[in-house]
Amino acid sequence: MSKTLGDLGERGIYRTLLTPRYQHVEGFGDDSAVLGRGLVASTDSCPTPLIEKLEPGISAFHEGWLLATINLSDLAAAGAEPLGLVVNYTLPATTTTEYFKQLMDGVDACAAKHRTQVVGGDLRDGKEKYLTATAIGWAEPRLSRRGAEPGDALLLIGDPGYLWAWAATREREDLPKQLRRRLWKRASRPKAQLKAGRLLAWKGLAAAAVDVSDGLYSSVRLLTEANGLGADLAGEIELDAELAKVCELAGLDSFALGQTWGDWSLLVAVHPEHLEDAILALKMAKIGVRRIGTMTDSHTELTVGGVEWTGVDQERFSERSWQGGGIEEKIRALQKNSSGSV
Amino acid sequence: MSKTLGDLGERGIYRTLLTPRYQHVEGFGDDSAVLGRGLVASTDSCPTPLIEKLEPGISAFHEGWLLATINLSDLAAAGAEPLGLVVNYTLPATTTTEYFKQLMDGVDACAAKHRTQVVGGDLRDGKEKYLTATAIGWAEPRLSRRGAEPGDALLLIGDPGYLWAWAATREREDLPKQLRRRLWKRASRPKAQLKAGRLLAWKGLAAAAVDVSDGLYSSVRLLTEANGLGADLAGEIELDAELAKVCELAGLDSFALGQTWGDWSLLVAVHPEHLEDAILALKMAKIGVRRIGTMTDSHTELTVGGVEWTGVDQERFSERSWQGGGIEEKIRALQKNSSGSV
Numbered sequence: 001m002s003k004t005l006g007d008l009g010e011r012g013i014y015r016t017l018l019t020p021r022y023q024h025v026e027g028f029g030d031d032s033a034v035l036g037r038g039l040v041a042s043t044d045s046c047p048t049p050l051i052e053k054l055e056p057g058i059s060a061f062h063e064g065w066l067l068a069t070i071n072l073s074d075l076a077a078a079g080a081e082p083l084g085l086v087v088n089y090t091l092p093a094t095t096t097t098e099y100f101k102q103l104m105d106g107v108d109a110c111a112a113k114h115r116t117q118v119v120g121g122d123l124r125d126g127k128e129k130y131l132t133a134t135a136i137g138w139a140e141p142r143l144s145r146r147g148a149e150p151g152d153a154l155l156l157i158g159d160p161g162y163l164w165a166w167a168a169t170r171e172r173e174d175l176p177k178q179l180r181r182r183l184w185k186r187a188s189r190p191k192a193q194l195k196a197g198r199l200l201a202w203k204g205l206a207a208a209a210v211d212v213s214d215g216l217y218s219s220v221r222l223l224t225e226a227n228g229l230g231a232d233l234a235g236e237i238e239l240d241a242e243l244a245k246v247c248e249l250a251g252l253d254s255f256a257l258g259q260t261w262g263d264w265s266l267l268v269a270v271h272p273e274h275l276e277d278a279i280l281a282l283k284m285a286k287i288g289v290r291r292i293g294t295m296t297d298s299h300t301e302l303t304v305g306g307v308e309w310t311g312v313d314q315e316r317f318s319e320r321s322w323q324g325g326g327i328e329e330k331i332r333a334l335q336k337n338s339s340g341s342v
Numbered sequence: 343m344s345k346t347l348g349d350l351g352e353r354g355i356y357r358t359l360l361t362p363r364y365q366h367v368e369g370f371g372d373d374s375a376v377l378g379r380g381l382v383a384s385t386d387s388c389p390t391p392l393i394e395k396l397e398p399g400i401s402a403f404h405e406g407w408l409l410a411t412i413n414l415s416d417l418a419a420a421g422a423e424p425l426g427l428v429v430n431y432t433l434p435a436t437t438t439t440e441y442f443k444q445l446m447d448g449v450d451a452c453a454a455k456h457r458t459q460v461v462g463g464d465l466r467d468g469k470e471k472y473l474t475a476t477a478i479g480w481a482e483p484r485l486s487r488r489g490a491e492p493g494d495a496l497l498l499i500g501d502p503g504y505l506w507a508w509a510a511t512r513e514r515e516d517l518p519k520q521l522r523r524r525l526w527k528r529a530s531r532p533k534a535q536l537k538a539g540r541l542l543a544w545k546g547l548a549a550a551a552v553d554v555s556d557g558l559y560s561s562v563r564l565l566t567e568a569n570g571l572g573a574d575l576a577g578e579i580e581l582d583a584e585l586a587k588v589c590e591l592a593g594l595d596s597f598a599l600g601q602t603w604g605d606w607s608l609l610v611a612v613h614p615e616h617l618e619d620a621i622l623a624l625k626m627a628k629i630g631v632r633r634i635g636t637m638t639d640s641h642t643e644l645t646v647g648g649v650e651w652t653g654v655d656q657e658r659f660s661e662r663s664w665q666g667g668g669i670e671e672k673i674r675a676l677q678k679n680s681s682g683s684v
Contacts, residue, residue, distance in 0.1 A: 005442060005467070006435030013465065017439060021446060025461055033462020035425045035478055039381070043362065043428040043476055044464050083377045086385040088430075088474050093348030097359060100347060104363060119367055121376020122386050123345070128469070132430050134385055134476035136377055 022145030031074035031211055038140035039083075040210060045132035050262060051188055053327060054167060054312045060099045062188045063131065064106025070213070071135035072114050072192035073264040077211040078144070079201025080137030084119035085111055087133045090126035107133070114194055143201050145226035148208040148269035150297035154220070154231060155268045155278065156258070157196045160212065164184035167253065168331045169250045179249075182242060186263075193266040196287045197330020198292050200257045200268060205278040208269040216259040219267045220293075220302060227269075230301035233309060235295035240288065253336045258292075259305030259311060260334070269295055370485045371568060373416035374552055380482035381425075384416030387474035392509060392604060393530055395669060404530045405473065406448025412555070413477035414456050414534035415606040420486070421555040422479030424536065426461035427453055429475045432468035449475070456536055483545050487568035488558075490550040490611035492639035496562070496573060497610045497620065498600070499538045501630045501683040502554065503585045504528035505604030509590045510673045521591075523536025524584060528605075535608040538629045542610060550611040558601040559653020561609045562644060569611075572643035575635035575651060582625045582630065595678045600634070601653060602676070611637055 005013055019028075029035030032042040045215035046067040052059045068085060075082055087107060091100065104118075109116050116135075169175055193211070200206035206226060214217045224231050237258025239247065247254045270278045275291075282289040302309045347355055361370075369376030374384040384613045388409040394401045410427060429449060433442065446460075453459050458477075494589055507531035511517055535553070542548035550569060554561045566573050579600025581589065589596045617633075624631040644651040 003433060003439045005433060005439060007436045008439065011467075013442075017442065017446075021450070025459065027462065030462075033426065033428050035461055037425070039425065039478070041383075041426070041428050041462065041476065041478055043462070043474075045430055045432060045466060045472075045474075047466065047468075052592065073450065083379070083381065084383070086375050086476055088385045088387055088476075090387060090472070091347060093346060095347045097345045097347065097350065100355075100359060104359075108363070117367065119377055120363065120369065120372075120383065120385070123352075123360075124387060124389065126389075130387075130432070130472045132385075132474050133386075133428075134383065134428055136381070136383055136478060160585050188628045228673075 004081040015125040024160040031077040036110050038078050038138050040078045040139045041136045043134040044070045060102035061106035067131050067133050068107045069190050069192050071133045073211045075135050075137040076193045077196035077209045078139045078142050079130050080139035082137045085133050086119035086133050089123045090130040093125045097329035118226045141201050143209040145210050148295050152269040152295040153275045153291050154293040156292045157267035157289050158193045159240050160265045161239050161257040162265045164260035165246050190264045192264050205274045207271050210267050212265040215261040224300050230296040230298035231293050233304045235304045239291045245246040251336050252334045256334045272325035370598040373419040380480050381479045382422050382481045385476040386412045401453045402444035403448035404446040409473050409475050410449045410452035411532050411534050415553045417477050417479040418535040419551045420481045420484050421539040422481035424458035424479045429463035429476050431465045432472040432544045435467045474622035483543050485550050485551040490569040490637050493639040494611040495617045495633050496635040498634045499631050500535045500607035501582050502605045502607045503581050503599040506602035508590050510676050532606045534606050547616045548610045549613050552609050554607040557603040566642050572638040572640035573635050574638050577646045580632045593678050594676050598676045620664045
C-alpha cells in the first residue's frame with residue numbers, strides 16, 4: 001500500500017517531501033515566503049475556530065477576524081509592514097448574505113486595526129466553506145527563523161493565554177462578569193504582533209523569530225531546529241495581571257496556559273547584548289514581553305529547568321492534529337496539578 | 343427567510359455586497375489586486391478540473407499545472423511580470439504521497455514554464471481537498487478592465503478551444519492518433535498569456551484587458567460593463583489550423599468552440615490606431631491573435647453581427663455554475679447546427 005500524508009505526519013512531509021524540493025528557495029521554512037525586492041508573502045487558511053467549535057454559529061465576524069490575524073501574524077514574524085491582503089472564499093450557495101457580510105466585516109475590521117486592507121480576492125461556490133487569505137508585506141531588514149545563537153534569550157511577545165483561558169472558564173458563572181467579558185473580547189479579537197516584529201527588525205534587535213501558531217512547544221522546536229540548537233525554559237511564564245487572576249480563581253496553571261496557541265504571540269531569540277534594549281523598546285511601545293528561556297547548544301534538546309520538556313504538539317496530519325478535536329482534554333490539562341503540558 | 347448567496351448569484355453578490363464595500367479600492371473588479379508600488383496580486387482556487395471530471399484520477403499533475411496557470415493568467419491580464427507563487431493546500435490525511443508529489447510537480451513545472459517559482463505556502467489536513475494559490479507580480483504600466491472606447495478592436499489572444507475540443511472528441515477513436523495526442527497535450531497544459539500581457543502593457547498597445555476564465559461571453563460582458571460600452575462580434579473565430587481540422591472531422595462549430603473556457607486566453611481592447619502594431623508585435627512573438635469584434639457605444643449590449651448574442655454563462659452561485667455539471671450538454675452545444683452558444 002502506498003504511503004499517505006497521514007503516515008508521514010507534518011514533520012515527515014516537511015522533511016521528506018518539501019525540504020528536498022524547496023530548500024533552495026530563499027526563506028524556505030520561514031513563516032513568510034520571500035519574493036525578492038524586500039517583499040514577503042504569507043498564505044494561511046482559517047480552520048474552524050476553537051470558538052466556533054465550542055459555541056457554534058456565533059462567530060462569522062470572529063472567523064473573518066481570525067483569517068486576517070493568522071496571515072498578518074506570519075508577516076509579523078518576518079518583521080514586515082503589510083501592503084495588503086487578498087482573500088479567497090469558497091462558500092456553499094446556501095450561505096446567507098448576513099453570514100457573508102459579517103465574515104467580510106471581521107476581515108475588514110481586523111485589517112483596518114492592523115493599518116492595512118483587503119485589496120482583492122476570489123469568491124466561488126463549493127460544497128463546503130473554505131476560507132483562505134494571503135498577506136503581502138515589505139520587510140527590509142527581514143526577520144527569519146535562522147540567526148539564533150547559544151545563550152540568546154527567548155522572548156515571548158504579545159499576550160498569550162487568553163483564548164484557552166476563555167475556553168476553560170466559559171461556563172464558570174462564578175467568575176466576575178467583567179473579567180469574563182474581557183476574556184471573551186481578547187479571545188475573539190486576537191491581534192498579530194506586527195508592531196513588535198517591525199520594531200525589532202528595524203532596530204536590529206532580534207536574532208530570529210517565529211510566530212506562535214500551533215502552541216509554544218511547537219514554536220520553540222521550530223526555532224531550535226532551524227538553528228541546530230536547544231532551548232531551556234524557565235518553567236514559569238508571567239501572564240497579564242487579569243490572566244493571573246483567572247488562574248487563581250479558576251485553578252489554572254499559568255505555565256500551561258502560557259504555552260497555548262490562539263493569541264498569535266511572537267517568539268523571538270535575542271542576543272544577550274541586545275536584550276535590555278529589546279525589552280525596553282517593546283515596553284515603551286506598550287507591547288507585552290516576557291523572557292521565557294534561553295537558547296542552548298544542546299542540539300534540538302528542549303528542557304524546562306534542565307529537565308526534558310514534553311509539550312503536546314498540534315502536529316498537522318497526525319492524531320494530535322488540532323482539527324482532530326480533543327478540546328475538553330486539552331482544557332483539563334490546563335488545570336493546576338495536571339501534567340501541565342498543552 | 344434570509345437571502346442566500348445562491349439567491350443573489352455571482353452578479354448580484356458583486357453588485358450588492360462587494361461593490362459598496364470595496365469599490366474605493368484601487369483595481370477593484372480587475373483580475374489582479376493592486377498593492378501599490380507597481381505590485382499586483384491575484385488569488386484563485388482550483389476547482390475540480392474538467393479533465394478530472396471526465397477521466398477521474400489521471401490528473402494530479404494537471405491539477406497542479408492548472409492551479410498555477412489560473413493564477414498566472416490573472417497576472418497576464420494586468421500585464422504583470424510574476425515575482426512568485428504562494429500555494430495553499432488542504433488535503434485529507436489519506437492523500438497518497440505519490441498524489442501530493444505529482445501535484446507539486448505540476449505546479450512547479452508550470453511555474454518554471456512561466457519563468458517563475460513557488461516561493462512558499464501552507465499545507466494542512468482537512469476533510470476535503472482544497473487547492474488555492476496566490477500569484478504576486480510587478481505591473482508597471484498596469485493593464486486594467488477599464489480604458490476601452492467605442493470603436494476599439496476586440497482581440498482574442500492565445501489559442502482558444504483546445505480543452506473543449508479534447509473533451510468533445512476524447513472518445514472519437516476515428517480521429518488521427520497524433521491529432522488526439524496533440525489535443526490532450528494542449529488541453530492538459532494550458533499556459534497563461536503572460537508574455538502577451540507584458541508586451542502590450544509595456545508598448546502601451548492595449549486599452550483594456552481581461553482573461554478568459556469563465557468563457558468568452560462572460561469576459562466580453564465584464565469588459566463592456568467595466569467601460570459602460572457594448573460589443574459586436576464578427577460571428578467567426580479563427581482557430582488554430584489543427585483545431586480547424588478537428589472541427590471539420592468531428593463536426594464541431596468553430597465559433598462555439600472559440601467561445602469556450604479552459605485555455606486561458608486574454609481578451610484585449612485595442613484602440614484603432616494601435617491595432618496594426620499590436621497584431622504585429624504579437625505575431626512576431628509567435629503569440630496567437632485574432633480580431634473577434636468591436637467595442638460599441640450601445641451600453642452593455644452584446645451582439646453578433648448586430649443580432650443579440652446570448653452566450654451561456656458560467657455564472658458562479660447559480661444553476662449554471664460550472665461546478666454544477668452539465669458537461670455532456672455543453673459538449674452537444676459545440677456541434678454544428680446546435681444553438682452555438684457555449
